[in-house]
Amino acid sequence: MGSPATGMVLTMLIVTDEEYASDATEAAVLSARQHPMRILTLIPRPGRGPDQIDAQIKVGGDDGPGEVAIVRLRGNRSAHANSVVIPLLLPDTPVVAWWPADAPPVPADDSIGRYAQRRITDLSTSPDVPKALAERRAGYVPGDVDLAWTRLTSWRSALASMLDLTQGPIRSAVVSAEPDNASAILLASWLRECLNAPVEFRTSEGPGITEGVLITPAGDLRIARPDNNVASLSRPGVPDSTIALPRRPLPELLSEELRRLDPDEIYGEALLGTASASSI
Amino acid sequence: MTNPLRDPRDRRLPKVAGPCSMILFGVTGDLARKKIMPAIYDLANRGFLPPGFGLVGFARREWADESFAAEVHDAVREHARTPFREDVWAQLSAGIRFVAGDINDPKAYGRLKAEVSALDRERGTMGNRVFYLSIPPGLFPVVVSNLRGSGLTESHEDEWRRVVVEKPFGHDLASAEALDVGLGEAFAPDEIFRIDHYLGKETVQNILAVRFANAMFEPIWNCNYIDNVQITQAEDIGIAGRASYYNSIGAARDVIQNHLLQLLALTAMEEPPSFSSDQVHAEKEKILSAVQLPDDIDLHTARGQYAAGWQGGVPVAGFLEEEGIPPDSTTETFAAMRVTVESRRWAGVPFYIRTGKRLGRRVTEVAVIFKRAPHLPFASQAVEELSDNALVFRIQPDEGITVRFGSKVPNTASMEVRDVTMDFQYGESFVDTSPEAYERLILDVLLGEPPLFPNSTEVDLSWRILDPVLDRWAELGQPPQYASGGWGPASAYDMIARDGRTWRRP
Numbered sequence A: 001m002g003s004p005a006t007g008m009v010l011t012m013l014i015v016t017d018e019e020y021a022s023d024a025t026e027a028a029v030l031s032a033r034q035h036p037m038r039i040l041t042l043i044p045r046p047g048r049g050p051d052q053i054d055a056q057i058k059v060g061g062d063d064g065p066g067e068v069a070i071v072r073l074r075g076n077r078s079a080h081a082n083s084v085v086i087p088l089l090l091p092d093t094p095v096v097a098w099w100p101a102d103a104p105p106v107p108a109d110d111s112i113g114r115y116a117q118r119r120i121t122d123l124s125t126s127p128d129v130p131k132a133l134a135e136r137r138a139g140y141v142p143g144d145v146d147l148a149w150t151r152l153t154s155w156r157s158a159l160a161s162m163l164d165l166t167q168g169p170i171r172s173a174v175v176s177a178e179p180d181n182a183s184a185i186l187l188a189s190w191l192r193e194c195l196n197a198p199v200e201f202r203t204s205e206g207p208g209i210t211e212g213v214l215i216t217p218a219g220d221l222r223i224a225r226p227d228n229n230v231a232s233l234s235r236p237g238v239p240d241s242t243i244a245l246p247r248r249p250l251p252e253l254l255s256e257e258l259r260r261l262d263p264d265e266i267y268g269e270a271l272l273g274t275a276s277a278s279s280i
Numbered sequence B: 001m002t003n004p005l006r007d008p009r010d011r012r013l014p015k016v017a018g019p020c021s022m023i024l025f026g027v028t029g030d031l032a033r034k035k036i037m038p039a040i041y042d043l044a045n046r047g048f049l050p051p052g053f054g055l056v057g058f059a060r061r062e063w064a065d066e067s068f069a070a071e072v073h074d075a076v077r078e079h080a081r082t083p084f085r086e087d088v089w090a091q092l093s094a095g096i097r098f099v100a101g102d103i104n105d106p107k108a109y110g111r112l113k114a115e116v117s118a119l120d121r122e123r124g125t126m127g128n129r130v131f132y133l134s135i136p137p138g139l140f141p142v143v144v145s146n147l148r149g150s151g152l153t154e155s156h157e158d159e160w161r162r163v164v165v166e167k168p169f170g171h172d173l174a175s176a177e178a179l180d181v182g183l184g185e186a187f188a189p190d191e192i193f194r195i196d197h198y199l200g201k202e203t204v205q206n207i208l209a210v211r212f213a214n215a216m217f218e219p220i221w222n223c224n225y226i227d228n229v230q231i232t233q234a235e236d237i238g239i240a241g242r243a244s245y246y247n248s249i250g251a252a253r254d255v256i257q258n259h260l261l262q263l264l265a266l267t268a269m270e271e272p273p274s275f276s277s278d279q280v281h282a283e284k285e286k287i288l289s290a291v292q293l294p295d296d297i298d299l300h301t302a303r304g305q306y307a308a309g310w311q312g313g314v315p316v317a318g319f320l321e322e323e324g325i326p327p328d329s330t331t332e333t334f335a336a337m338r339v340t341v342e343s344r345r346w347a348g349v350p351f352y353i354r355t356g357k358r359l360g361r362r363v364t365e366v367a368v369i370f371k372r373a374p375h376l377p378f379a380s381q382a383v384e385e386l387s388d389n390a391l392v393f394r395i396q397p398d399e400g401i402t403v404r405f406g407s408k409v410p411n412t413a414s415m416e417v418r419d420v421t422m423d424f425q426y427g428e429s430f431v432d433t434s435p436e437a438y439e440r441l442i443l444d445v446l447l448g449e450p451p452l453f454p455n456s457t458e459v460d461l462s463w464r465i466l467d468p469v470l471d472r473w474a475e476l477g478q479p480p481q482y483a484s485g486g487w488g489p490a491s492a493y494d495m496i497a498r499d500g501r502t503w504r505r506p
Helices: A018-031 A073-089 A130-139 A153-164 A182-195 A252-257 A267-272 B030-045 B066-080 B087-095 B104-124 B139-151 B175-185 B202-213 B243-268 B277-290 B437-447 B456-478 B488-497
Strands: A010-015 A037-045 A053-060 A065-073 A096-098 A119-122 A144-146 A170-176 A197-205 A209-216 A219-224 A228-233 A236-244 B020-025 B053-059 B096-100 B129-133 B161-166 B194-195 B227-236 B301-306 B307-309 B313-317 B336-339 B350-356 B363-370 B390-396 B398-409 B417-425
Touching: A010 A018, A010 A073, A018 B243, A037 A073, A065 A073, A065 A267, A073 A130, A073 A182, A096 A252, A119 A252, A130 A182, A130 A267, A144 A267, A153 A182, A153 A209, A153 A219, A153 A228, A170 A182, A182 A197, A182 A209, A182 A267, A182 B104, A228 B087, A228 B417, A236 B087, A236 B104, A236 B350, A252 B161, B020 B104, B030 B066, B030 B087, B030 B437, B053 B066, B053 B104, B066 B096, B096 B227, B104 B363, B139 B161, B139 B175, B161 B175, B161 B437, B175 B456, B194 B437, B194 B456, B202 B243, B202 B390, B227 B243, B243 B277, B243 B350, B243 B363, B277 B456, B301 B350, B301 B488, B307 B417, B336 B398, B336 B488
Parallel strands: A010 A037, A010 A096, A037 A065, A096 A119, A119 A144, A170 A197, B020 B053, B020 B129, B053 B096, B129 B161, B161 B194, B227 B350
Antiparallel strands: A053 A065, A170 A209, A209 A219, A219 A228, A228 A236, B227 B363, B301 B336, B307 B313, B336 B350, B363 B390, B390 B398, B398 B417
């Protein structure tokens, strides 16, 4: 790819298996409309068969301003993806690594992850969320971030706006969600860190997070989202209202993630805080 | 009390506007339909509007709430930037009300007040109000005095009132001051938001970012290195059905007074100590008060009216033949002038400003043109094709920055230097997702953040600059005609040629 990197703001390294490759690449391509980038999708395919590298390159076209290379590394080449990556990184611009599933234990120490200042994982694709969460916590290095956290932004924003209008202390809080929902666990931990108050986790039928309640002496501030889309807000002395609180598609999450590339300290604190809440 | 869920390090959480109702005057206007209503929907869709938000339309139509909501719906469907989502619409439309009435009828304002108070109870808009006057400025006094008479502008503790007005902010200094006095009867200066959609553009804000966030531009941003600055706003279209408005305004009042002098201020201002609203305004005011017109206005300004002709392969009518324009109209559709900024930084650097209708193409840009290198160690024929270095802020379209400099022509037997350009594309690749200026500005009104709105001092200073030119032009009668599809009248070329310079072709 000797093309000039005009206007490109970052290099995105997607490390994935075949199952997630096309969805992740497509999400990155859509996100490139906001963040013009070079996308390298690396698909290690260890195992028998010839040792070879297959690459597919797309430049320009209707997909937006990004450049895309999908690289399959077969046989023993699969362990050396980093050697393929080095010459393809855009000069002097940030590098982001993204594991749509199966992230390494310490992303910052990974052979690909070590080039990236921002390392994106996704707890929601893990078959065993508590175990994966413990792994993320143990391997956390500032610069790591998880899409389970990104998914929370609209919830966190809605809760914060509710609190903008309220005086007085928060006694406690409740988060209701499907069992083992990584976002809900992070939400509970974040609330605990911010409010310095007990946060109860209640299991619900879902989908996803269904309710967040802040309990104040004046009454409850409640956001309930039973159906994945529209939430109702209630607080004492004010008529109930509704807001749209949809689950956002992957490209939107990724675009939010790429807006800032410095470490997300708040995420770090919420993630590490999940340790003390391991009872939930 | 600070909100424990808002940590300054937490940059993800958007600032969501507080609960409020927006009372919109001029709901049937183009601006309301094409810009304001879609922007409100887009804000809702992006999660920036509070759940307690109400939109109240006021007009002389026998509409029910639903029929007004249907109007808004159509406007949103047609013009919103973000995809239409039923759930977002349901949330927004539940807060839409309509009050039928004549703006001269005090009783109608009583009904308006009742409706707005009902919204406070039903939707939790908490008594906060934005009055959006999307109506001709001549109607402001009656609206403001009726609003005041009805008690709608009185606020209790913890409540706020804001009023939004659109340009033109008067047609000269005296009328601008009168306008301020009228609005001032009911609103404090910091409650008045003057919308100039240009200032909401990302690329306009980017002028300050580029200048003050970087090390490499500011050292040469002065009269030692800069030869002149050319600020252009060109339209390829004519007056497009706005005859009565345009005929009373003209190009200079329509564009120079607000957009172009603001662009000049942003280009020329000193670095503010911070980007707080007060400090940015203070720096802009300093520049505007240092702007001087040439002694001889006739020699260094130009004006014109577009003549019938061809543009883009299509025959087009001349300004005087447009429907609604009297054949003896003296309104200019092209205006250009030279100004200087009397300061150490800008001593001797002319700022050339021009705007017009039916010009070569639609473009707005600020071009900073540098002096020649003090010495060129090349044979004169080697640099024949080298012109002055330039740095161009492209405001629209193709938002971005162009830098022009000389580079060696490859494969020539001897040294040859020719102009090349280096482009930074700010907007083209994400034009479908970058927010409309109106979204940004309306959100700033709801948040009460005024840095992007010109204050009354800036408006008055701009008129002070422009008034002598307008007075002189008024004495001269009908402006000369210029060919449609070109870059303005011959006098525009003459005025810059007198200084030994040429206009850049944008």
